[in-house]
Amino acid sequence: MSSFGLGLRLSKVTVELAAGIARRNQTVKSGAVSLACSRLQHVDQSQSLHTLSAHTPARSRSRLLQEYNNTSCNLVNFVRNMSAETLPDPSNLIFRQLFDYQSYTYTYLLADKDTKDAILIDPVIELVKRDLHLVEDLGLNLIYAVNTHCHADHITGSGLLKEKLPNCKSIISGNSGAKADLYIDEGDQIKFGNLALEVLSTPGHTSGCVTYVLRNETGTPVIAFTGDAILIRGCGRTDFQEGDSGMLYDNVHGKILSLPPTTRLMPAHDYTGQTVTTVKEELQFNPRLTKTKEEFIKIMQELNLPYQKR
Numbered sequence: 001m002s003s004f005g006l007g008l009r010l011s012k013v014t015v016e017l018a019a020g021i022a023r024r025n026q027t028v029k030s031g032a033v034s035l036a037c038s039r040l041q042h043v044d045q046s047q048s049l050h051t052l053s054a055h056t057p058a059r060s061r062s063r064l065l066q067e068y069n070n071t072s073c074n075l076v077n078f079v080r081n082m083s084a085e086t087l088p089d090p091s092n093l094i095f096r097q098l099f100d101y102q103s104y105t106y107t108y109l110l111a112d113k114d115t116k117d118a119i120l121i122d123p124v125i126e127l128v129k130r131d132l133h134l135v136e137d138l139g140l141n142l143i144y145a146v147n148t149h150c151h152a153d154h155i156t157g158s159g160l161l162k163e164k165l166p167n168c169k170s171i172i173s174g175n176s177g178a179k180a181d182l183y184i185d186e187g188d189q190i191k192f193g194n195l196a197l198e199v200l201s202t203p204g205h206t207s208g209c210v211t212y213v214l215r216n217e218t219g220t221p222v223i224a225f226t227g228d229a230i231l232i233r234g235c236g237r238t239d240f241q242e243g244d245s246g247m248l249y250d251n252v253h254g255k256i257l258s259l260p261p262t263t264r265l266m267p268a269h270d271y272t273g274q275t276v277t278t279v280k281e282e283l284q285f286n287p288r289l290t291k292t293k294e295e296f297i298k299i300m301q302e303l304n305l306p307y308q309k310r
Helices: 003-027 032-052 058-084 125-137 158-164 245-256 279-285 293-301
Strands: 093-100 105-112 117-121 141-146 169-173 182-184 189-192 195-201 210-215 221-227 264-267
Touching: 093 125, 105 125, 105 189, 105 195, 105 264, 117 189, 125 158, 141 158, 141 189, 158 169, 195 245, 245 293
Parallel strands: 117 141, 141 169, 169 182, 221 264
Antiparallel strands: 093 105, 105 117, 189 195, 195 210, 210 221
């Protein structure tokens, strides 16, 4: 492709990126994904503007540069505000958020940087090799493969992890109906090194759903791993796997959205490219869970979703 053709193509991409970010800033206040996207888009747009400048009239260049600069400032200000509204993690925490592009599942690696003891939340069987490589790279000792619930859209990687690492044990709710080495329930703690996750029983999406809460040194909740109980601007379906809309509503409001507003919520899935939200955001913007219980139940009954492929 000639430099002229490349410049035209990049200019179109640049305009679309700028417009997309502007729309998102007006309608959605997501969390860490804005930071990730802004970093990638900053590189792409800077390169696009550099290539574009040789073939674009000065007035158009000036307007596009101004739009880009305004968008960048908005994103930077948003990230600063997001950081100011959340609390720091425990100082000895190692944390990684991993993603499966097939089932849109998030797997979370947490470890104590001092003892190197680690856990994986919601591992996916096809990506066990990836997870093991990361554990090895960081010099960690994986002691638990933890699940938030029995997933319908993918097979857990817990069993394969145990084959590869005989000292690793699997964990799931005793109400899930699934097999595991250890069963947990409300109020239990999963300890790894000098860190621990507190277990909240949050059924409704399935009968065995749990949420794991991580607290910082002051005892304040900083992250809740919510499984499918609450998603970013949504929630898990309730029309199979012993789902119950009323129960889900009560548990989400009574146990998750009652956490401090600064608590970050990290779900088991996302289908829109977002990575994190907060209690404060979901109380303001979740289109289902901001409704009354009766309205929520009606919404869930009328979703008419197709069944999972896996």
